Amino acid sequence: MTVHEHLTTFHRLPVHEFPSAEDPRPLPATDSVAWRLSSDTYDSEEEWTSVFARFLDAVDTTRVRAIVVGAWEEAYDTSPGPIVEALVAARDQLPALRALFLGDMTSEECEISWIHQTGVTPLLTAYPELAEFGTRGGQDLVLNGVTHTALRRLVLESGGLPAQVVRGVAACDLPALEHLDLWLGTPDYGGDSEIADLAPVLAGTRLPALRHLALRNSEMQDQVAAAVAAAPVVARLDTLDLSMGILTDDGATALLTGQPLTHLKKLDLHYNYLTDPLRERLRATLEPAGVELDLDSDDADEDADDEDGTVWRYVAVGE
Template sequence: MPIGVHLEEFHGLPVFDFPDAGSRAGLPDAAAVAWRLSSPTYRDAEDEEWHALFARFLATVDTRRVRALVVGGWEDAYDTSSAAIVTALIGANDRLTALEAVFLGDMTFEDCEISWIVQSDVAPLLAAYPALREFGVRGGTGLAFPSLRHGGLETLVVEAGGLGAEVVRGIAGSDLPALERLELWLGTDEYGGDSSTDDLAPLLSGEAFPALRSLGLCNSSVQDRVAAAVAGAPVVARLDRLDLSMGVLTDEGAAALLDGQPLTHLRELDLEHHYLSETMTERLTAALAPHGVRVVLDDPQSPEDDGDGDVWRYVAVAE
């Protein structure tokens, strides 16, 4: 299931593509939209480069009122990291004084496959915007997230076909006292997803992120192990929403959830894209739905048998 559409909404705002040079299209109110700044990843000579587009944006829009930015593609994103983009955003922090949200790498598979996107160290970007409330990044290659403190961040989303253990440890070890929603696409080891449940220990223990109410540990090739770790994790008791979607969840992992601590306090349990039997989906629904828990079981998958006795199951987003 490759990512086929760009973000249409971000930080509660409609996404608006900043137009090409020479466009006569009118611009919306600076505070009313999330501004998408994107240049072609596979560019022709006449295409405007991202840095030129950003300079034009800064000169055109009332940056004092911009609340959200979505960085789309940049030239050769499959080979050139986001480091220069991060530096440019940091350099504009005295102009983007109302900025509350940034998404870095809003690309579809036609722009650049998720595992090809070359990211960089995003910690300096968060440090440069202490009032940032929401941050999202797509692509795990080259991504660095050393442990940090940020007093205002409420939402953190990291989308990857494979998320490295060092990144997971850095996030889990961060001091984010206002964080209410965390979503990590753990991915598969074929694309760098080499983390284990041990790397999530500070998060699962409940010691980190005291304001956390929504936790997503998604898109994992070892989703059964993740589910088993979550089943006894102290953090779950204070969650409203638990998201274990997009991964290789089988009856083994679902049984661990049912046999673990009560989940009847949840508002939603999202297991979309799963490998559960019909019997298990019925068990989950019967156990939780009467307590008002919305159990999301859309997009059931079937294992693939290659005819040689090997059975294959896949995460929703990898390459």
């Protein structure tokens, strides 16, 4: 499974594509949409930074609330460093910006693990009022420990999230963060983190406002589940998401034998490798307590056995 669709809503706003210079259609009210700015990955006729310059000239920049950075030229081989620099340079022109997403590309534009990212800490530093920030693609992504008092939602999508990024998130001081979503991925695409890298997040000491935790799309989903089963942060969560990864009966058993999860509003385990008996145990334990439980596994690849008996299982989003 890969990413087939662009974001359609962002920061509770419909996403609107900023048109080409030749498109005569009128623009919507500046603060009524999240603006998607993009170039072409292949054979681009206009660089992303030029699109951004046109955008700043075309709208009331003081009313821009959300920006979605789409494709940029040769994203499979080119860093978005100039894009980050342009956004940082425009910070005084965008005083109302509260949400930013970097890398909204489908697989046709650039596979998620081909996307070249860059250091994104300057964006958080430049926009201290930012409430929502997200990226897609883990290659070359850098996020250093930073203090940001306004950020409420952080989403890092990848086929493989580098360990230094996971450690960077864990080192951040984000007192307002309510929603954390990390796609940990697989070592095949750079996802080399270990459970120890998540320790500060699971301890809950650095994220006092956290209510939604997603640690998903992971090759080590069983180990993540076992760590979560004893993690102090879980007691104050409303939703827990361990979906999209290689979750087997071992991980589900760890969840069932760990701390109670009956306080959760939702437990998302969709895309999994669970057997029917474990599914029934989860339902019998959690659904009577009112926990919304997602156990859908229809999209999960069936086990593939080699002649030597090796079983191959895959995360939902890899390449």
